[in-house]
Amino acid sequence: GAVVSQHPSRVICKSGTSVKIECRSLDFQATTMFWYRQFPKQSLMLMATSNEGSKATYEQGVEKDKFLINHASLTLSTLTVTSAHPEDSSFYICSARHLALSSYEQYFGPGTRLTVT
Amino acid sequence: AQSVTQLDSQVPVFEEAPVELRCNYSSSVSVYLFWYVQYPNQGLQLLLKYLSGSTLVESINGFEAEFNKSQTSFHLRKPSVHISDTAEYFCAVSDTGFQKLVFGTGTRLLVSP
Numbered sequence: 001g002a003v004v005s006q007h008p009s010r011v012i013c014k015s016g017t018s019v020k021i022e023c024r025s026l027d028f029q030a031t032t033m034f035w036y037r038q039f040p041k042q043s044l045m046l047m048a049t050s051n052e053g054s055k056a057t058y059e060q061g062v063e064k065d066k067f068l069i070n071h072a073s074l075t076l077s078t079l080t081v082t083s084a085h086p087e088d089s090s091f092y093i094c095s096a097r098h099l100a101l102s103s104y105e106q107y108f109g110p111g112t113r114l115t116v117t
Numbered sequence: 118a119q120s121v122t123q124l125d126s127q128v129p130v131f132e133e134a135p136v137e138l139r140c141n142y143s144s145s146v147s148v149y150l151f152w153y154v155q156y157p158n159q160g161l162q163l164l165l166k167y168l169s170g171s172t173l174v175e176s177i178n179g180f181e182a183e184f185n186k187s188q189t190s191f192h193l194r195k196p197s198v199h200i201s202d203t204a205e206y207f208c209a210v211s212d213t214g215f216q217k218l219v220f221g222t223g224t225r226l227l228v229s230p
Contacts, residue, residue, distance in 0.1 A: 004160065034217070041126065044161075044207070044220040093160065104149060104168070104211070106218065108160035 003027055004096050006109035013084055014117055021079045021112045023094030029074035030096035034106060035067075038091040050077055084116040119144040119210045123221035130228055132200055138193040138224045140182075140208030148210045150191040151218065152182055155205040164206070167191065178202075203228045 003026040013019045023033060032051050036044040048064075050056035050071035058064045066088075068080040077096075081088055091113050095106035122141045130136045142148065149168050153161040165176040172184040182193045191208060208221040 041222065043121075043222045046217050046219075049217065095161075104166070105163055108153075108162070110158065110160040 002105075002107040004030075004094065004107045004109040006092075006094055006112050008112060009110065010113045010115075012115045012117060015085055016083055018080055018082045019084055019114060021081075021092055021094075021114070023077045023079070023096070023109055025075045025096040025098075025107070028096075028098050028107075030077070030098055031074065032097045033071055033077040034095045034097070035069060035077075035079050036093040036095070038093060038111070044093060047079075081114065084114070086116045089114055089116045119146075119148060119212065119219045121208050121210050121219055121221035123208055123224050125224045126222065127225045127227060130198055130226065132228055132230050133197045135196050136194065136198050136202075136226065138206050138208075138226065140191045140193065140221060142189050142191065142208070142210045144189075144210060144212070147213045149213060150182075150184060151209040151211070152176075152180070152191070152193050153207040153209060153220075155207065155223075157204075161207065164193075198226070198228045200228050200230065202226060 005024045007022045035047045038044045047062045048056040048058045050069050052071050052074050056069035071077040093111040095108045097106045120143050151166045152164040154164045155161045165174045167174050167184040175181045180195045205223045207223045209218045211218050
């Protein structure tokens with residue numbers, strides 16, 4: 001149980017275009033979803049926290065107009081990278097949490113590799 | 118604010134040998150500590166956690182970690198590793214309000230025959 005999926009697993013897009021990444025909790029309802037970014041040989045950096053039905057809370061230094069997060073339902077959150085540039089190339093990972101399941105545990109998706117050419 | 122340091126980016130070890138993956142943290146408040154494992158092409162999985170109580174915590178697959186408050190450490194150990202333990206291991210800390218996880222840079226455990 002507690003499976004989180006991400007789609008796509010890999011995406012290549014041209015500079016200036018936008019790309020959407022989906023994060024789904026498959027067998028539970030996620031009251032909170034988190035989006036992370038991971039650079040090679042570096043830590044996972046939290047980008048934003050989103051609660052279903054409310055606006056996402058972005059970490060300091062993350063451009064909210066560039067990384068649009070929508071958490072419209074209890075099983076789906078999307079991250080849209082707008083006007084992507086090569087420096088946005090990275091590994092994006094989402095996680096989900098439901099307080100009824102656990103107050104602390106986050107269930108992670110497998111990640112999405114974004115390459116901007 | 119919390120931070121986590123994993124000094125070893127890669128740890129090579131032979132099968133059936135013991136291993137220790139180091140994790141140190143800094144925080145001005147009480148914390149909870151976690152180890153996550155990431156197998157190739159998979160998401161992070163919770164390996165074990167320290168929330169309160171006994172400072173020695175164990176996982177179902179033979180790993181253990183000990184919370185040492187005075188040394189601000191939470192090192193991960195296994196007395197005898199298997200090839201299948203090859204993965205990336207991340208140490209993470211959160212405040213006791215579970216607001217968010219702060220991760221270390223990860224340690225790649227490479228187990229060879």
